[in-house]
Amino acid sequence: MDNNLDDIFSALGDPTRRAVIAQLMEGPAPVSQLHAPHDMALPSFLKHLGKLEAVGLVRSHKIGRVRMVHIEAAPMARAEAWLKQHRRLWEGRLDRLSALAEDLEKESNDGRI
Structure with missing residues (x-):
């Protein structure tokens, strides 16, 4: 079983x-x-x-003649942690870009008055 993030996201x-x-x-x-x-x-x-089970996102077990499937939290938590980390990064970049756009707009408006 490979819990590699590439495999999970795939x-x-x-x-x-x-x-x-x-x-x-x-x-x-x-x-x-x-x-x-x-x-x-x-x-x-x-x-x-099978693909979900191979990467550890789900597990299955047999109860009589019925195969039950349940989710595994650990791989989902790894993917979520990666997404949160990158979300913070991009939110910071977007905040800086927004501030730059506001500064440029303010400069442009100040020049016209």
Whole structure:
């Protein structure tokens, strides 16, 4: 299992897999319930689950004849931490850009009066 951020973001790059993660945020669910809203063959859907499981975003276990899937918090927390770090960086850059634009506009308006 590789919890590399590239692999995590790659897995989350697909809308079907993001929808599965969203469903699992509500709690564990059987594969059949996760598959139901998706218009694709079960083997294709299972490949999506396999990708999520391979990067550690979900885990599954069998209860009788039912395979239950649940979300794993640690990889999502790593991705969230990365996003927060970069959000702070870009917000700082955008704040500086906004301040520069305001200064330029003020200078431009002062020159016209």
